[in-house]
Amino acid sequence: MWKAVRALTTSAAATQPRLRDVVIIGGGPAGLSLLAALKASRLTRDLQCTLVEGGSLASVRDFASDPPPEYTNRVVSLTPKTIEFMQEKIGSWAYINEDRVKVYDSIVAYDSQDSDSRICFDASAIGTGTLAAMCENINIQASLWEKIQELNSTGDVPAEVLDNVKVEKIESPVAPSASEALDESPDLLAVDPADGMSELDWPIIQLSNGESLQARLLVGADGYNSPARKFAGIQSRGWMYDRFGVVATIKLCYEDYRSIGWQRFLTTGPLAILPLRDDNATIVWSSTPELSQLLLKVDPDIFPHLVNAAMTLEEVDLNYIYKLLEVDPSDKSVLGEIEWRLSKIKLSELDSKYPLPVRELVEGSRARFPLKMSHADTYVAPRVALIGDAAHTIHPLAGQGLNMGQTDVAHLMAALEKGVNRGMDIGSTLVLEEYFANAWPGNHVLLGVCDKLHKIFSTDFTPLVYLRGFGMKTLNTLGVVKDLMIKSVKLVITDKFSTLRAEYKSPRYPIVLCHGFSGFDKLAFPKLTDVLNKQKKLESAVETTVDKLSAPLVSLDYWMGIREALENIGSTVLIAKVPAFGTIKERAVSLNGFIERQCKQLRKKESKASIYDTGSADARSFKSVNERIKVNLVAHSMGGLDCRYMISKLEHRMFEVVSLTTISTPHHGSECADFIVQLVNQFPALKAVCPKSIPELTTSHMRQFNKEVLDDPSVTYLSYGASFEPHWFNVFKITSDIMKPRIKSENHKNDGLVSVESAKWGHYLGTLDQVDHLDLINWTNKARTMVDKAMFAHDPKFNAIA
Numbered sequence: 001m002w003k004a005v006r007a008l009t010t011s012a013a014a015t016q017p018r019l020r021d022v023v024i025i026g027g028g029p030a031g032l033s034l035l036a037a038l039k040a041s042r043l044t045r046d047l048q049c050t051l052v053e054g055g056s057l058a059s060v061r062d063f064a065s066d067p068p069p070e071y072t073n074r075v076v077s078l079t080p081k082t083i084e085f086m087q088e089k090i091g092s093w094a095y096i097n098e099d100r101v102k103v104y105d106s107i108v109a110y111d112s113q114d115s116d117s118r119i120c121f122d123a124s125a126i127g128t129g130t131l132a133a134m135c136e137n138i139n140i141q142a143s144l145w146e147k148i149q150e151l152n153s154t155g156d157v158p159a160e161v162l163d164n165v166k167v168e169k170i171e172s173p174v175a176p177s178a179s180e181a182l183d184e185s186p187d188l189l190a191v192d193p194a195d196g197m198s199e200l201d202w203p204i205i206q207l208s209n210g211e212s213l214q215a216r217l218l219v220g221a222d223g224y225n226s227p228a229r230k231f232a233g234i235q236s237r238g239w240m241y242d243r244f245g246v247v248a249t250i251k252l253c254y255e256d257y258r259s260i261g262w263q264r265f266l267t268t269g270p271l272a273i274l275p276l277r278d279d280n281a282t283i284v285w286s287s288t289p290e291l292s293q294l295l296l297k298v299d300p301d302i303f304p305h306l307v308n309a310a311m312t313l314e315e316v317d318l319n320y321i322y323k324l325l326e327v328d329p330s331d332k333s334v335l336g337e338i339e340w341r342l343s344k345i346k347l348s349e350l351d352s353k354y355p356l357p358v359r360e361l362v363e364g365s366r367a368r369f370p371l372k373m374s375h376a377d378t379y380v381a382p383r384v385a386l387i388g389d390a391a392h393t394i395h396p397l398a399g400q401g402l403n404m405g406q407t408d409v410a411h412l413m414a415a416l417e418k419g420v421n422r423g424m425d426i427g428s429t430l431v432l433e434e435y436f437a438n439a440w441p442g443n444h445v446l447l448g449v450c451d452k453l454h455k456i457f458s459t460d461f462t463p464l465v466y467l468r469g470f471g472m473k474t475l476n477t478l479g480v481v482k483d484l485m486i487k488s489v490k491l492v493i494t495d496k497f498s499t500l501r502a503e504y505k506s507p508r509y510p511i512v513l514c515h516g517f518s519g520f521d522k523l524a525f526p527k528l529t530d531v532l533n534k535q536k537k538l539e540s541a542v543e544t545t546v547d548k549l550s551a552p553l554v555s556l557d558y559w560m561g562i563r564e565a566l567e568n569i570g571s572t573v574l575i576a577k578v579p580a581f582g583t584i585k586e587r588a589v590s591l592n593g594f595i596e597r598q599c600k601q602l603r604k605k606e607s608k609a610s611i612y613d614t615g616s617a618d619a620r621s622f623k624s625v626n627e628r629i630k631v632n633l634v635a636h637s638m639g640g641l642d643c644r645y646m647i648s649k650l651e652h653r654m655f656e657v658v659s660l661t662t663i664s665t666p667h668h669g670s671e672c673a674d675f676i677v678q679l680v681n682q683f684p685a686l687k688a689v690c691p692k693s694i695p696e697l698t699t700s701h702m703r704q705f706n707k708e709v710l711d712d713p714s715v716t717y718l719s720y721g722a723s724f725e726p727h728w729f730n731v732f733k734i735t736s737d738i739m740k741p742r743i744k745s746e747n748h749k750n751d752g753l754v755s756v757e758s759a760k761w762g763h764y765l766g767t768l769d770q771v772d773h774l775d776l777i778n779w780t781n782k783a784r785t786m787v788d789k790a791m792f793a794h795d796p797k798f799n800a801i802a
Contacts, residue, residue, distance in 0.1 A: 016212075017213055018211070018213050019202070019213075020048045020049065020050050020160075020213050020214065021047035021048045021049060021215070021217065022215065022216065022426070023049075023051075023205055023215035023218050024050070024051040025167055025205070026221030026390070027051055027053030027055070027161070027163060028388065029140045029141060029144070029406070030388030030406070031219070031221035032051070032141055032144035033144055033405075034221065034387060034412065035051045035144075035161070036091075036148050037090050037409060038159070038416070039148060042711070042713050043420045043713045044417060044420055045151070046155075049160065050160040052213075053161070053162065054164070057141075058163075060141045060145050063139065064145075070280075071100065071249045072365075073247045073249050073282070074137040074138070075134055075135065075136050075282040076134070076136075076401070076402040077133070077399035078402070079400075079403050083133060084760055084764060085406055085410055086140075086143075089410065091147055091706065092146070094703055094706075095147055096135070097139050099277065101139070101277075102134045102275050102277050103133045103259065104131060104132060104133070104259040104260060104275050106120065106131070107120070107121045107131060107260070109265065112266045112267065112314070113267075113315070118353075132261070134274050134275060134276055165207050165208055165209050167205055167207060167222075169205075170203055170205050170206070170231040171204050171206070173214070201383065202215055202383060202427065203218050205218065215383070215427075216383070216426060216427045217384075217385065217432075218385075219384075219386075219387060219412075220385070220386045220390040221387050221390060224374065226386065226390035228384055228386065229390055233381065234377060234378055234386065236375065236376045237375060238372060238374030238393070239374075240370060240371070241373065243269050243287065243288060243292075244287060244370055245286050245371050246285040246368045247282065247284055247285075247368070248282070248285075248361060248366045248367075249282055249361075249362040249365035250273075250282070250304060251358070251360040252355075253279070253357045254279055255278050256275055256356045260355070261274045262311065264310070264311050268287045268288050269286025269371075269454075272397075273311065273355050273358075284396050286396065286454075291322065294325055295368075296366055297329040298330075299329060299330040299332070302325070302329075302330070302332065303366075304357075304361055305338050306321070307358045308358055309338045312342060313338075313341050321337060321338065372393050373394060373395060373451050374392060375391075376392065378436055378440070379432075380429060380432035380435060381429070382429055383427040385412055387408040387412060388404075392447060395453075395454050397450060397454060398446070398449075398450050400446055404443055404446065407439065407443075408439050408443075411435050411438040411439040414435070415431055415435040415438075416431065418434065421713065509630040509631055509632050510571070510631050510632070511571055511574070511631070511634055512573075512595055512632070513563065513574070513575050513576060513634050514633060514635035514636070514640075514642060514643055515639050516636045516639045516665075517693060518580045574595070574631075576594050576639075577590075581693055584638070584641050587693075588643075588645035591642050595654070595655050596653065596654045599631070599655040628652070628654060630655070630657075630658045631656070631658065632659045633657060633661070635665060636665075637663070640662030640665025640719075641666070643657075643660050644761075647711075647712050648710055649709065657715050660718070662717075662759070663719075663720050663722075663759075664721060665719065665754065665759060665761065666697055666702065666753075666754045667761040668760075669700070669703070669758060670697050670699070671739040672735050672753050673694050673695070673699075674699055674700075674742060676694055716763070719761045719765065720766060721751070721756040721759030721766075721767045722751035722767065722769075723768075723769060723770075724736075724751060724752070724769075724770045724771055724772050732774075735752050735753055749767070751771060
């Protein structure tokens, strides 16, 4: 009898769902990104998270160690914003196979009805480096998988990934009315629930392996036919385009060093050729259902020539060729027809106005998928959030599908972190509505723009053809407008800080200025009195005036004029001093002690009203209210690394860091440091004079540093970078030339010591154009101002004080 009771008890326990904080359905880039972001965040890493994927992730797991020899056909265009999110927030970019990532800096789009109706966006023309990067989906997934494994090996609560497991059913354990009541007024003081509690309103997910999960928050990253969206009762609206996208991997006749993405708008749909590494490229050909089937059936030897024809010939010629192939997809006589028509185009025109010829189709790479536009009415419901294709699908002509999904993840993470930080229920709509409010409007605009572009270019109606051609030609001639569009994407700052504004708003909290490598607060050379007193005899006239000459003979501030400018607008400014050549840890400990001492003094003698610029007349001291002083950190160069270490690793009793703004800090290392370390290794005698902090600034050391020194979610991280093209007489000419060939990114821009890509951390505020490493702290600005005014009758484009 007891055995029977025990068996029944065991059976009942087996049917009880396991409680999880977050269950993510879908193992694509969006789902894996969210899982990695949850485990990378200090606020959410202790949540119990499970990802469920119906297919196998074996190919994803194998990609890192054994990538296929040829590119796969699912390739996406990553915007700088997406790459930055993967680098800084998730940390997965360190695991990307960069040998299979192609950065490009130009896009050329033109109309099939008029080859002169074209527009070219060239980022390199204005020094911005790159516009986007081409990367395989599986490369992104593999990097995320590797990051999750890393986080699992170091975290206390590992993430769980279930692949080859399908979702069979999602159900609510309570009646809708009860569920709504629970969601509207959650009891934040209630004890943590236990497995099998029937009064929970958490959705239950039944899996094909016989297991069931009960989730505080269910995230649907499960595609267009989302079971999570259907469970939540969220309506998705949109339409099919009656078009299919055909993708394939191709090989060009040779590597195109121009790094250009090409797109031609045909009436059947746009055809894009996007560059990959070496002579590889990928195509996305939007076409009618009939044409898409034909493109899949065409003989592999004919297909490359058909792509060449579609990028160059008039549509009347293309339609004739299509008809020939409909009769026989292997008819090699078509090659002669194509070659004869291409021969009518001047060779110089083919070289300058069109992409390189395609020579080969990679076997087995052709595939097609239906094109559609859809958008969910909302992204959230009680206990449910939607991301990626579960929330929206978009026409591929702008290549924004994956980027939109990553933006969803970023907004959802921000909402969840805020909810956890405030002790709220992450499944409550009180938390989730912020995600919807931030993500939905931008996606809606982008969906609308792509939909209208598709409709405008999918017609040969003559008046509309003339109008769109006129629009493209006009925009292409307006270089200023195009440059502004590129700069809005790349965040290049040219003359925003060229002159002082009439009025500045004082920061709310005190500012701590933190110097970089070999830096100081102030250098003071011997006072004139000290020099005079060394004389054996002082004349009386001199003795009466020495007090007036007690200032240093020469004084040099690291933050030249910046402290005074900040104090003039009412800010409390502290100038830190740390060991000039110390290690990051030594400098961080020194910085922490300096701020502790300064804030201890402020607690004794200053009131809240005198320290904080809040408009308050609060005369109480910080000591009387037992409050830590909030501070903003502003750091130049290596000082940013000191600050990050201090925030992450050290205890602050007297102060609380609100924000960190880094200015040209080598967050990902300096190639100049790489060069010095390599030189020291070749000539060991140099070790005696090489500062011990130099090896810490190498790119390899910073990769490990970034894994160990994690951001504090309660601190806002901001950053600026800088770039310039040095003249022969510039002090950074040599170092800049040393760095350029060593910078792995195809964007070689740097300020003489730190590359633009290395300077990016947290929210990147922009790249200061034509500014070197010392311009940033106003060292060379005064001299440059005099020269520019004398020779060019204008102010320089950068003023550090501005």
